[in-house]
Amino acid sequence: MDPSVLSPPAIPPVPVVLVHLEECRAARAGHEVGTLRELARQIAELKGTGVAGEFDPTLTCAAHPYLIPDHTLTLTEAHRLGVRSVRDLFGGVVPFPFVATKLIAHPLTEDAQVAPPGWSRLFGEHTASLVLPGYSAFSHDDACNAARRLWRDGPVRIKRPSGIGGAGQSLVANMDELETELAALGEAALRTEGIVVERNLDPIETLSVGQVTLDELVVSYYGVQHLTMNNHGHRVYGGTDLIAVRGGFDMLARLDLTSDINEAIRKARAFDAAVQNDYAGFFASRCNYDVAWGTDAQGARQCGVLEQSWRVGGATGAEIGALRTFRADPLAYAVSASTREIYGDDVQLPDGASIVYQGVDPHAGAITKYYTVDRHILQGSADR
Structure with a gap:
């Protein structure tokens, strides 16, 4: 033998x-x-x-x-x-590189003169109904043309492509204000980095929709972000509350959710599928999509994907907590998990908290990051 x-x-x-x-x-x-x-x-x-x-x-x-x-x-x-x-x-x-930024959340204008190598106009067509009204631009003239189209319905928001947590953004209501922003960036940087010109929404709410894959285990979730006050008196990211399920995005739809949350999940799923379809070579084991609701200057309600993250993020502690729970309990199909970032020295940790960082940052000062997991299985059925 x-x-x-x-x-x-x-x-x-x-x-x-x-x-x-x-x-x-x-x-x-x-x-x-x-x-x-x-x-x-x-x-x-x-x-x-x-x-x-x-x-x-x-x-x-x-x-x-x-x-x-x-x-x-x-x-x-x-x-x-x-x-x-x-x-x-x-x-x-x-x-x-541009695929990893906010730039792909908006198409170019139809008459745009400049586009980076590899830009997919087809992706913009596929995601037009999934994102907020706006354009991406890679030249002074294209940015001005995009703003003129959007000004018909009120002020526009200018965003640097890699800004995090609201940084690198400004509100512009006329050409003088736009010219100031574009001059600060410079034509060379504009062609290299690009810029987002987006209809301003006020008020605005944001929901995160994401998925992580670790070996054989897939976890999908939706979550709400929270703000906190940092050591310099500024409101910044303070954590995320997640509802996570075992399996793909389709498993989220089996939970008892509001129409707004269902809409956000549907748009995030479709955006994710479009990236995979229209940008060959893309893959990710960690996806996080911010979906926003808001009202524009005309009183119209808007909902769409703001941006994406395909790297370790603020919610990753909670993602790990969910992965741990599902790995340890094969019968669990849905859990709630939260991350928190607290500034200052006087921090009271809740029972069962897993610390991610605790120390004094040279710039941010004293900061503590942790996550918690509620092992309570949510109402509903994975077989529904």
Whole structure:
């Protein structure tokens, strides 16, 4: 008899988990890097291994690396780092850098003169009903033309493509104000980075819709973000409350949800599908889409995807908490999980809190980040 017949099947080697720093490289002592390292440790624990440190291209790994990068990778970076699929990283891979930014949440105007290499006009057609009214632009003239179209219905909001938490935005009501914003950016940067010109909504509410994949486990969720006061007296991101389910986006639809939440989930799912269809090479094991509702100057209600994140984010602690729950309890299909970011020294942690970061950041000051999980199984049925 062939001895190989009696041999047990080969067990894939446990990957070595590595943190890959690029955007946070200059702030190795800050809370962002500290948070990334702790989240990486907890992800490695879920995978049954440990964190081997930071990725070093000059060293050869004994095992296949599983990367946790601080930014969305491009295909070029992914190939260089050995990332081939969602099983190789916690994050995402895009064919061109602009795909990872807010820019793809809006089309170019029909008569736009400038577009970056790889821009998909077809994607803009597929997502027109899924996003808020607005345009992306890569030149002074294209930005002005986009603003003129939107000014017919009130003020417009100018957004830098990589702004986080409301940073890099301004409200412009006329050409003089727009010219000031464009001059501050500069034509060269405008052609390289682009800009978003979007109809202003006031008031506005935002819901997050996301999905994470870790090995064989898929978790999908929706969540509400909260603001808090930082050590400098500014209102900033303060955490997210998630409702997470075992499985894909279709499992969220089986919960008893309001029409607004169902609409947000539907638009996020369709946006995600359009990215996969229209930008070849894209894949992600961590997706998060911000969907907004608001009222424009004409009193019309608008709902659409604002932006996307395919990297570790503010809600990742809660995502890990949900992954842990579903891994530990095969019967659980829906849980609630929350993250919190609290500034200052006097922090009272709730029972069962898992700390993600606690320390004094050189710029942000004293800050504590943690997450909690409510193991209560929500009403409804996964078989409904």
